Amino acid sequence: MELVERPTPVCGSRDVLIRVHHAGVCGTDLHIWEWDSWASNRLRPPVTIGHEFAGEIVELGNEARAEGLLAIGDLVTAEGHIICGHCVPCRTGHGHLCVRTSIIGVDRDGAFADYISMPVSNVMKLDGIPTDVGAIMDPIGNGVHTALEGGDITGCTALVLGCGPIGCFAVGVLRAAGASLVLASDFNPFRRDLATKMGAHYSFDPAKDDVVARVKELTGGIGVDLVCEMSGHPDGHVQAFRAARPGGRVNMLGTPSRTTEVDFARDIIFKGLTLYGVTGRKMYTTWIQMTRLLRSGQFDPRPVVTHRFPLDRIADAIGVIKGGSAGKVILDIAS
Amino acid sequence: MELVERPTPVCGSRDVLIRVHHAGVCGTDLHIWEWDSWASNRLRPPVTIGHEFAGEIVELGNEARAEGLLAIGDLVTAEGHIICGHCVPCRTGHGHLCVRTSIIGVDRDGAFADYISMPVSNVMKLDGIPTDVGAIMDPIGNGVHTALEGGDITGCTALVLGCGPIGCFAVGVLRAAGASLVLASDFNPFRRDLATKMGAHYSFDPAKDDVVARVKELTGGIGVDLVCEMSGHPDGHVQAFRAARPGGRVNMLGTPSRTTEVDFARDIIFKGLTLYGVTGRKMYTTWIQMTRLLRSGQFDPRPVVTHRFPLDRIADAIGVIKGGSAGKVILDIAS
Amino acid sequence: MELVERPTPVCGSRDVLIRVHHAGVCGTDLHIWEWDSWASNRLRPPVTIGHEFAGEIVELGNEARAEGLLAIGDLVTAEGHIICGHCVPCRTGHGHLCVRTSIIGVDRDGAFADYISMPVSNVMKLDGIPTDVGAIMDPIGNGVHTALEGGDITGCTALVLGCGPIGCFAVGVLRAAGASLVLASDFNPFRRDLATKMGAHYSFDPAKDDVVARVKELTGGIGVDLVCEMSGHPDGHVQAFRAARPGGRVNMLGTPSRTTEVDFARDIIFKGLTLYGVTGRKMYTTWIQMTRLLRSGQFDPRPVVTHRFPLDRIADAIGVIKGGSAGKVILDIAS
Amino acid sequence: MELVERPTPVCGSRDVLIRVHHAGVCGTDLHIWEWDSWASNRLRPPVTIGHEFAGEIVELGNEARAEGLLAIGDLVTAEGHIICGHCVPCRTGHGHLCVRTSIIGVDRDGAFADYISMPVSNVMKLDGIPTDVGAIMDPIGNGVHTALEGGDITGCTALVLGCGPIGCFAVGVLRAAGASLVLASDFNPFRRDLATKMGAHYSFDPAKDDVVARVKELTGGIGVDLVCEMSGHPDGHVQAFRAARPGGRVNMLGTPSRTTEVDFARDIIFKGLTLYGVTGRKMYTTWIQMTRLLRSGQFDPRPVVTHRFPLDRIADAIGVIKGGSAGKVILDIAS
DSSP: OOOOOOOOOOTTTTEEEEEEEEEEEOOHHHHHHHHHHTHHHHSSOOOOOOEEEEEEEEEEEEHHHHHHHHOTTTTTEEEOOOOOSHHHHHHHGGGGGGGOOEEBTTTTOSSSSSSSEEGGGGGOTTTSSSSHHHHHHHHHHHHHHHHHSSSOOOOEEEEEEOSSHHHHHHHHHHTTOOOEEEEEESHHHHHHHHHHHHHHHHEEOOOTTTTHHHHHHHTTTTTEEEEEOOOHHHHHHHHHHHHEEEEEEEEEOOOOOOOOEOIIIIIIIITTTTTEEEEOOOOTTTHHHHHHHHHHSSSSOOOGGEEEEEEEGHHHHHHHHHHHHOOOOEOOOOO | OOOOOOOOOOOTTEEEEEHHHOOOOOHHHHHHTOOHHHHHHHHOOOOOOOEEEEEEEEEEEEHHHHTTSTTTOOOEOOOOOEEOOOOOHHHHTEEEEEEOOOETTBBBOOOSSEEEEEEEGGEEEEETTTOOOOOOOHHHHHHHHHHHHTSSTTTEEEEEOOSSSHHHHHHHHHHHHHHHHEEEOSSHHHHHHHHHHOOOSSEOOTTTTTTTHHHHHHHHSOOOEEEEEEOOOOHHHHHHHHHHHEEEEEEOOOOOOOOEEOOIIIITTTOOOOEEESSOTTTTHHHHHHHHHHHTSSOOGGGGGGEEEEEGGHHHHHHHHHHOOOSSEEOOOOO | OOOOOOOOOOTTTTTTEEEEEEEEHHHHHHHHHHTTTHHHHOOOSSOOOOEEEEEEEEOOOOHHHHHOOOOOTTTEEOOEEESSSSSSHHHHGGGGGGGGEBTTTTOHHHHSEEEEEEEGGGEEOTSSHOOOOOOOHHHOOOOEEEEESSSSTOOOEEEEEESSHHHHHHHHHHTTTSSEEEEOSSOOHHHHHHHHHHTTTTEEEETTTTTHHHHHHHHSSSSSEEEEESSSHHHHHHHHHEEEEEEEEEEEEEESOEEEEEIIIIIIIIOOOOOOOOSSOTTTTHHHHHHHHHHHOOOOOOGGGGEEEEGGGEEEEEEEEHHSHHHHHHHOOOO | OOOOOOOOOOOTTTEEEEEEEEEEOOHHHHHHHHTTTHHHHHHOSSSOOOOOOEEEEEOHHHHHHTTOOOOOOOOEEEEEEEOOOOOOHTTTTTTGOTTOOOOOOOOTSSSSSSEEEEEEEEEOOOTTSSSHHTTHHHHHHHHHHHHHHOOOOOEEEEEOOOOSSSHHHHHHHHHHTOSEEEEOOOSSSHHHHHHHTTTEEEOOOTTSSOOHHHHHHHTTTTTTEEEOOSSSOHHHHHHHHHEEEEEEEEEEEEOSSOEEEEEEEIIIIIIOEEEEOOOOOOTTTHHHHHHHHHHHHHOOOGEEEEEEEEEGGGGHHHHHOOOSOSSSEEOOOHH
């Protein structure tokens, strides 16, 4: 991976050309940086990476302009999943599961660049949300999707397993949504501290705490209504299934690199659990919920942002993420 | 209506005898006090009135004790709707709509008394909720039911029409549930002030403000996601239908004394609105949500309680409610 | 209204030009024919009317072709509501309530013509559904939307008030969806007969039958789970509210020309009813449900089609609809 | 296990004494017959086994009679899970997950007997459903719960993995609920034949057919909306996850005797699947749905009943079930 000169992207008739102000660095970018098996199988270089960003509109294609909803100078962010709009998932509110999805920074040029061209359908005005917050609405949206899917959070008890940036965002969203008890768990004390800052009532260290026992103790012996599984680790899965109450729900976002042995009879069937796999953001229910939470001030993601670098120091950005003592890391590209 | 000596109620095998500590005075009690047409048609005197209360268990019937879930000395409140448990509504989560419902303080002896006998199925332990809050969980539950039915309040915009005690409770519940904008409207400045104390972002005076216009102005021209109609007035209905956004929802609790002219084509059908009639509390989903909101401190109803009287001053209690400059009024019976 | 020569519509870059085979005649077309107050306020002539149709693709714009999902020769129908795609309703699955909706045959040129140009987003392949059925998927979709909104029809009891074509379609959809008892009501014996052909278990004549009493009698005294109100008459509204069971639902599609007096306390609030205003078709959940029901043969709308005319006999088509002894009327334009 | 003389069960104040007419033999009874590790850990002999039955009321306790809803001579069946009614699951519509559940024929005396005493809350009148059908409403209810959880079956595509009696019931319920395509899979040709009799459009033999490939082929390449996993085998789990479409649902009822290796990233998370563990019957939503489907004739379980024996030939009943060439087996005890 290297920083190179590339021509400014073409802005088609239904496209919007955006001057990137800030971009978020994601675990996906680490996989690409390390060129692991997933990355080498999926990417077709050369490709500009980066899929989290916000910036300013500098050009509008003819049809995009004709819609009259966006103008040059507007501060915007964008959904990075470009979908077909015609398949059954797209036509029934599951566009985030479109099988023809093309992802910016993975399947087509992305946002670690001065300019990015996006289809007008995917562009969202910030309308008062700061651009450095706008730049991380992709992972905040993952947190919103994980925290709110299944509904009825008000008064609920919840456990967030894995306190990386998205886990920490989920903690904050759960509090904003009126959860009455939010528990968090991570091996890393730095991350537990971020979860606490975002509003977790209690945080656990799985190296020392019996997480399931602590959850039961704090929920009158029955377990939590909702587990947000963000660790992507088989041990996290087992904890999730044990910590959820009978009839409870486990929303799974962390993507494991290996399989998990599941005792379906004991852990899922007899408990009447619901499991849900979280991919991306609902297009665009999640975005509407997120913009309202951000604009009203009910949810502030900024305590999770721990580091900022200029674009040419991306190696350092990757380094602090790998070091583990980082929350969300942002690249400042322009302003 | 008069204060008389009555024998201590009988505590049957599946009943619980409760020493009443506090009781709430409700609009229903006013109707009875004034012996209006509803009251004279429904009640069969002599009957002890009062349906909102909390107190201490002093006796348990044999079967109630055998269940092992309640003990003498427990501080409790109770759902005042006693239902059959066998009809289709009862068997499908709509017990609050049981056609065989018997209501304490209306159809059978109630809580403006030293003791009340309740079926064990309806009794709920307070477990840390103060008894004077426990005494008003009946109307708080009306507010929870009205605010949360339809789900997905997080980030929503809402309008509460009518800021009596239940309207004010709904305001607080909407804030606790993560609504991003809560608007309130009432002719009475005292009540508008209570709504503001409970968290309303803006309050309107329908005598001076164009409520629908103000709502549109504060919601980008589209209207609110949810209207809680607590005024029970035909004018409130029309405002509710106009102030809701296309595809929005109107939860109606205020019970009007006359009919409303509705332009269904313009106000309901072309707007794709959902209307929902709120009766009582869902048994017992509403109670579970409410106890969690109260115990966690997310929702505190106490700013709405403006007056307290001993039982023998019930005439004064009724008087301040009729005077209009009162929120919730409580009778202190024992402690 | 007259039959005139007009140039073939322009097929833009994201448009599809369709040779119309068949078109349905709708009550809306009658309003236009009679140039009533709604029509004279809404339409800006000259405009080609007609919004229900199916036909064959004869031209594809550049971008429409590039998508690769449609080809010249495909037999198709289309959703006639052209929406903005950007507003809150559009972005949250309520596109049928988009405030910028433009309707073919009303706000822009429609389908009573040899050719119609449609945005590719709105075009649906028939894939085996006959074109004369495809031509009436707009009103069938209204019936699907009305019958299925609220879910869980399996085993339900339902009442359809008003047995025009859409009411009759709703009867058939309710049967296909597993309703255990479907009741129908209309003053017109011809229409009652159509409802029976579509599967109604019983049909009532409000001129002679006490509809509410019959419904109660056939439902163990409690009323139906769902009323589909297709009459658009204030008397139908009142019957709907009385015939629904406590906790039941009334989906309202018939658009009344005047207001209804509603006793909200007795009929909506104390009964815990849900009312829902039905507009158009959910884009595109309704279409997915409908195509599956049609392709599988579970639902066959053809008994409702009673008359067919060539385009130049549209006056006769309008005439039979006004005569009352007609179900759905189709114009055969080409094939 | 042996057939012995026992005293007639005691009928308490809130109990109903029932003369058993017919009883269903279930896989659970086989586990007890074979005294496997589950059975030897759970049961405390002596206990009368059998949990599926119907019969006639011969005695009512005082309070049961006072309710006035049941009478001597009524033909009834009963929900065999006796629950506490007070825990969070019980109070929020998840009584089937009550942690204090006591099951007849397992934890207390059951129905392979002349008489059984049941709490009045659990007894349901047959009202026209034949007693031999009433006797198997427990497993029919499992099929209803598995087929309908998640809602919106109308027009759906579904796959039933495992065509034992409950799988076959699910096939019939899916058809009654308006599924547009119902696929079934089982190694056993006898069971595949029963599934076809109950309405499966296609049935597969996993020994010869590539089940996932066939499902994709019949669903336009995307997979089914709903999988009912009734096999309880790890191979079935993997097939279920692969055969479901993106955004689809897997309702799991079959209880495996060992763990399954799950690739959560590929099979659940990236596909956005929902998994749900099915236990018992929803109390009493499932029962209401089931009685309506049975009474209306929409669903007829009788083709699945392949054998009937008198009570003293229970060994033969167990034998035919173990032989594999049996559907549902009923014991005829009285009539």
